[in-house]
Amino acid sequence: TAKIAANCIKSLLLQPSQTSADLSTARYLFPRLVAFVTDTDPEDPENARSLIAQTLCQYVGTGVRGRHLAAMAVVIPTLMARATAEGEEVYQETSARLLELAAIDQETFRTVVGGMSDGQKGFLEEVIRFGRQTTDQVSKAATAESGQPSIALKMDFGG
Numbered sequence: 001t002a003k004i005a006a007n008c009i010k011s012l013l014l015q016p017s018q019t020s021a022d023l024s025t026a027r028y029l030f031p032r033l034v035a036f037v038t039d040t041d042p043e044d045p046e047n048a049r050s051l052i053a054q055t056l057c058q059y060v061g062t063g064v065r066g067r068h069l070a071a072m073a074v075v076i077p078t079l080m081a082r083a084t085a086e087g088e089e090v091y092q093e094t095s096a097r098l099l100e101l102a103a104i105d106q107e108t109f110r111t112v113v114g115g116m117s118d119g120q121k122g123f124l125e126e127v128i129r130f131g132r133q134t135t136d137q138v139s140k141a142a143t144a145e146s147g148q149p150s151i152a153l154k155m156d157f158g159g
Helices: 002-013 020-038 048-062 065-104 106-114 118-146
Strands: none
Touching: 002 020, 002 048, 020 048, 020 065, 048 065, 065 106, 065 118
């Protein structure tokens, strides 16, 4: 199934100590994975696109710091193309992936975003803002639903 294949790809790309064969495999797979993530026409009932997008983001962090720019310059537009094609239903996930990339290397993330047009930057901000609002709403609803704060303090003074 697609989910199993996506997890196999994840295992191939995210090897802890990459050999030259692993790097060759990654060079072969990367453009095909980008095409898979951005081609939103076929249905994706197993959410394989999401798994592959997450794998691409994680792959950025596995490389040598000098390669982050090249990888982010490909992955960020890939995520944005998917968000454009699939709409608000993937904004929360896309927001999470973008924030993961920013956490990997903030300077490189800023450089890539700085090279975008004003329209692209605005859309990126919209996706991140929407994703964060949705996350905040879900956590507030969970807190209100349980009637308890998200962190419970236990007061036991050994008495």
